[in-house]
Amino acid sequence: MKHIISLRFCVTILLALIAASGLAAKTSKKLQVFILAGQSNMVGHANAHTIATLYDSEDAGDKRLTQLVFKKGSDFSKKALSEQLSDGRKIDELTGGISNDKIKKMSAGPEKTALEEKVKKHKEAYEAYRKQVVSTCVLSDQVYISSIADGNKRSGPLTVGYGGNKDKIGPEFGFGLAMAQKLDAPILIIKTSWGGKSINYNFRPPSAGPYELNEKEKNGGKAEDIKKNAGLNWRMMNEAVHAVLKDLTKYHPAYDPKVGHEMAGFVWFQGFNDQFSDAFRDNYRQNMIHFIKDVRTEYKTPNMPFVIGVLGTNMTKEGVDKNAVSVGQREAAKAPEFKGNVVSVESYKSYDLKARKVFDSGWAKNFAQWRLVGSDRPYHYLGSGKFFVRLGDAFANAMFGLIENKTAAASSGVAVANGEKIAFLGDSITAAGRRPGGYCQLVLAALKDQGIEATPVFAGIGGHKSNQMLARLEKDVLRHKPDWMTLSCGVNDVWHGARGVDLPSYKKNITAIVDKAQAAGVKVMLLTSTMIREDQANDLNQKLAPYNEFIRALAKEKKCLLADLNADMQAGLKKFPADAPKGKQLTSDGVHMNKAGNIMMARGVAKAFGLTDEQLDESAKKWK
Template identity: 30%
Template structure:
């Protein structure tokens, strides 16, 4: 069975809280992808949840009585990532700090909180995410075969090195396997882990896409690559029906073509390629690998009001610089502001307040919005729990 899920952005499901328990095997969830799986949302943006009556209740879930971000009672995480400082592994209870830095979150925070609330077994999230990576090259699964460069890559001498193709797929698999094979390490990380009960590989969440979306050659092969990826992961871990979620790129919302900005990016076309992988998956894999694959759209959780402010800041800032350098006249500046509805080009006091409280990064990182990442993480948890019931 395959399903496309577009969970309502404002829906808040009641989860039952449970006492810490070691009942049953350790439930292991793998989260993987690129920078938006890493996560850019700074904790200071959480308060934006209170601005909307439909989401205000979530603030009571993610903040404790003292007003600090909660730390999960029975959900842990081990997180491998990389950046300018090289490869790092962070681990502990699910909390703030498993995003870009120790003040930020990705989807794992909302996912971990709501999975922890919903089940009695101890939970371990194994997260691997590296920024700026493609499925076509960096995470290329074995089943997709040898990477065939485009004519443009050949002409420019920009063909990926053979050893780089699939490198992060292999690193992801290696990190998951080494974590699960290390019984003593699991006991140290998860104090309630009972080796006699063992663990259950309970689900996989994939959230990635920006780098493939920016490359026409990669878009053309994304559907096939994603189908191979899902099947190869299941085969690698010998779990043919492992519940699998494809997080759909949702920058600019569910209808990117209706936006006034960044019209040159083929976001809608790329989203179709992602959805197609889920819709077509069962047609191209052996019977034992079929089913339990769904798509969860991040588009409903993208903050379009915040995006408008982002683009007003970005465009008017660029135009002001051009005026200062004599490359644009003040009259043309105002004409451009009128064209986009930017008034005199200055942020209003209300816009500045919204930006300061709600944003902490750029549009391709979902504006670093805690409101977005928490709700999307919750949606992923709801979808995973739905899959597990099937």
């Protein structure tokens, strides 16, 4: 019996230790999710062992990358690469390259047999070398990946083998390892990539509108199928990403559902298949802008950091500058609405010129050398592992810069980030707010004083009530894809009497507006309604009070920002001398704001966004 108890005790302790080790694998940090997407050069066609050519470089950056991608303490060195390259040159000279022409032309005999044996030994040495390189590549315990790279669908810890097949890499390897050095958090890469796809057709984002068929497509008998399949890879990408997001515990052992995850960034590397049509080339910039906005809407992350890899198969700056697709990618990244949260990375700067030299000298006749440095054609950046590690690292550096921008904005205490778009939805008070000196313009100016350039969407219409604002929400606000929406509504619902909106209907309308906006990924600030005539005791203001109480409660329930302008207005009126003229202290007619009223409203909204009184005092000096 004692033995049984002892055994049970040991089992209990063992299970506790196992559970504890499982808990230890969890983290208090949110899982950082990065999406990598594009066509064949995001797929990646570099044989993993070609990464070792990083050793064949005196560049300090390449030396740093060898430490990034190879395991510490591995016995691999530049010497092994040099020996292979030297032996490869000799074999190529003796055999004539991949065709083995020189061997085929030799007569049977001891000399031919000896050469064939030498070639055999070289192949064996090459295979051993290749396996050695792959075995010394890092296997990350911080970065995991779920990858679709054409037919190579795999998931697990990040290492080599997530390219076009289990022996290849794309940018994901260098990107993930470099991000791991920068972020103290678990990282998950979701990669979705298919070769030969364009953004104008295959990855066409919804907001770009229907695909326009050319004459050949219209008359080819498959017009309906072509229309149907437009945007197919956009849909496949999102289906794959959402499938992973629904089951994150399956894809990263450190993910803790209680802590959650963050959509940390998106890397796009594509463009080759948009080069061959005027319509595809000419629309690239706008398609890219639509794509970025739609991605952010899809994942409800309005300012998701976004890195665009600029097509660089032209090799040089001069060549890339002449490529309309590359230019379109650069211009999209510089769109004013993306300031501070989208950046382009020049892939030509990572080009492997040494691999290109071997390729240009005749890769077939120099095959033993070529297979050490490259794997593919120039349109796949020669399938150079050196290139793809360099590029992945460049993507990571750019991404981290955007993350730092985002962090800096958050640490400033201001909710609005540079480059974000704010929709001002309201009635005539908001319509007047777009004029010089109006409260909307003053809010934008106050943000600008803090280095935050926000793009406005003015959506105020005189006389409108909650039902009308709900009816036009999509047209006037959501279709513009704002990051923020301020909602000022209630004065007309009360003031218009029998033509107004009763409280139950008002609650229903305002709740629907907030729900629809938040479902579209728009952050909401609710404004309590300003007073109807400057006398809180009158019947209209007493009727307005429960409408404003509802706004305060809804802001708390829906986690919206709140600018309590009604309270600000009541407090502001008390600051006027007792003998000051009544009725037009903050308004021009008892309802619409005068200069002082616009300043009062602007301060309330700006403070709700996070600006301090001191910051607003400085801004207000320019308003007087």
